Amino acid sequence: MDAFFASVELLRYPQLKGLPVVIGGGWRKVDEELRAAQGERALRFIPVESFPLLKDYVGRGVITTATYAARQFGVGSAMGMMKAAKLCPQAIVLPVDFEEVRKYSRLFKSTITEIAPLMQDRGVDEVYIDFTEVPGGQREGGRVLARLIQKAIFEKTGLTCSIGVAPNKLLAKMASEFNKPNGISIVHEDDLQTMIWPLHVRKINGIGPKAGEKLARLHIHTIGELAAQEPQWLIDHFGKATGAWMHEAAWGRDDSPVVTESEPVSMSRETTFDRDLHAVRDKAELGAIFTELCTKLAEDLQRKGYVGKTIGIKLRYDNFKSVTRDQTLDTYTADAQTIRHTAGLALKRVPLDKRLRLLGVRVGGLIKAEELNPTRNLDGKVPAAPNNRPHDAIDSVAHTDQLF
DNA sequence: TCTGGGGTCCTAGGACCC
DNA sequence: TCTGGGGTCCTAGGACCC
Numbered sequence: 001m002d003a004f005f006a007s008v009e010l011l012r013y014p015q016l017k018g019l020p021v022v023i024g025g026g027w028r029k030v031d032e033e034l035r036a037a038q039g040e041r042a043l044r045f046i047p048v049e050s051f052p053l054l055k056d057y058v059g060r061g062v063i064t065t066a067t068y069a070a071r072q073f074g075v076g077s078a079m080g081m082m083k084a085a086k087l088c089p090q091a092i093v094l095p096v097d098f099e100e101v102r103k104y105s106r107l108f109k110s111t112i113t114e115i116a117p118l119m120q121d122r123g124v125d126e127v128y129i130d131f132t133e134v135p136g137g138q139r140e141g142g143r144v145l146a147r148l149i150q151k152a153i154f155e156k157t158g159l160t161c162s163i164g165v166a167p168n169k170l171l172a173k174m175a176s177e178f179n180k181p182n183g184i185s186i187v188h189e190d191d192l193q194t195m196i197w198p199l200h201v202r203k204i205n206g207i208g209p210k211a212g213e214k215l216a217r218l219h220i221h222t223i224g225e226l227a228a229q230e231p232q233w234l235i236d237h238f239g240k241a242t243g244a245w246m247h248e249a250a251w252g253r254d255d256s257p258v259v260t261e262s263e264p265v266s267m268s269r270e271t272t273f274d275r276d277l278h279a280v281r282d283k284a285e286l287g288a289i290f291t292e293l294c295t296k297l298a299e300d301l302q303r304k305g306y307v308g309k310t311i312g313i314k315l316r317y318d319n320f321k322s323v324t325r326d327q328t329l330d331t332y333t334a335d336a337q338t339i340r341h342t343a344g345l346a347l348k349r350v351p352l353d354k355r356l357r358l359l360g361v362r363v364g365g366l367i368k369a370e371e372l373n374p375t376r377n378l379d380g381k382v383p384a385a386p387n388n389r390p391h392d393a394i395d396s397v398a399h400t401d402q403l404f
Numbered sequence: 405t406c407t408g409g410g411g412t413c414c415t416a417g418g419a420c421c422c
Numbered sequence: 423t424c425t426g427g428g429g430t431c432c433t434a435g436g437a438c439c440c
């Protein structure tokens with residue numbers, strides 16, 4: 001979907017069309033206040049000189065999406081809001097409306113599956129679609145079906161999208177970027193050298209900042225340069241799996257299937273504080289946030305019908321370094337108090353001398369709640385005995401007072 | 405002026421078991 | 423007397439993606 005979060009807001013505020021709009025920001029405290037004051041949620045970036053006020057509004061937030069007009073000013077996804085304000089003080093800022101975004105996400109996806117049932121979810125604004133067996137899916141190399149999907153989505157939602165059609169997901173993903181917004185791009189196997197090899201290696205889905213930097217140090221910048229390397233040389237530098245995969249990717253090869261269904265592995269809740277907090281000095285505030293995260297997470301699990309057995313915490317220090325601690329229970333749970341207690345034990349195993357900017361709670365090892373039968377699993381087998389391995393970490397803290 | 409939130413997957417070491 | 427070869431599970435960190 002093209003500039004999805006921003007486009008969803010433009011449906012509500014068509015008067016913003018063509019203007020630089022950025023979606024994101026902190027907003028926690030001021031959102032309600034702002035709605036009351038303005039009757040709508042749009043805020044023009046306050047001049048950067050009135051920094052304290054601006055900071056109150058956009059806080060530590062980042063940009064989720066910027067309209068194409070805003071991108072002209074050099075602002076873009078994942079950029080800090082305060083930096084965006086400097087680059088483009090005339091931009092209009094809106095908080096993300098997750099409910100609205102999810103509504104349109106469901107709508108565009110159901111529109112697609114009515115036409116082409118084999119669809120893989122790739123987040124709120126992106127999917128893979130298998131054209132292979134769709135009637136007419138091969139006409140004009142897929143262009144006819146792509147146009148049909150674009151038209152159906154626009155009619156249902158008023159939103160535009162960009163579609164790449166190719167022999168596999170790897171190439172289709174790259175193709176989808178060629179003609180944005182509202183474009184269609186077809187990439188055939190034969191187009192590898194002309195359309196793919198000139199691109200930067202970072203355009204490969206799976207090569208991120210770190211791998212990109214490492215390749216640059218090895219004087220490899222384009223996908224063509226990557227394709228020219230011996231597989232063994234890449235394996236020597238990036239390891240067996242990654243090296244071999246890189247070589248395949250550079251040659252446009254990808255046999256991964258379109259996965260239409262999957263079960264979640266973990267669920268989590270995390271929050272960055274408005275200001276850094278200290279475990280001792282801000283103990284009460286931190287404790288309340290901690291409990292709130294556990295409560296919300298338990299609600300998420302229960303609402304979606306999952307239980308998990310590995311409880312984890314994550315925290316981020318003021319220097320932005322993160323640490324995690326996990327603790328696996330011998331029973332499955334979606335209970336707020338159990339999560340809170342276990343996460344509390346995990347939290348004690350982490351140094352709490354430095355100030356914190358983020359706290360998170362996670363539950364992993366998920367299974368569907370209905371599989372949680374005291375005697376039998378769905379396949380009729382009696383579950384294995386719980387893992388009774390002595391747990392040093394639990395033993396060492398079980399008798400001390402809870403910190404929070 | 406530092407840098408959101410929610411995910412998945414991979415790696416590597418250690419414990420433990422047969 | 424120098425100490426195999428699987429295999430699974432757990433944990434911590436990190437890369438990457440939307």
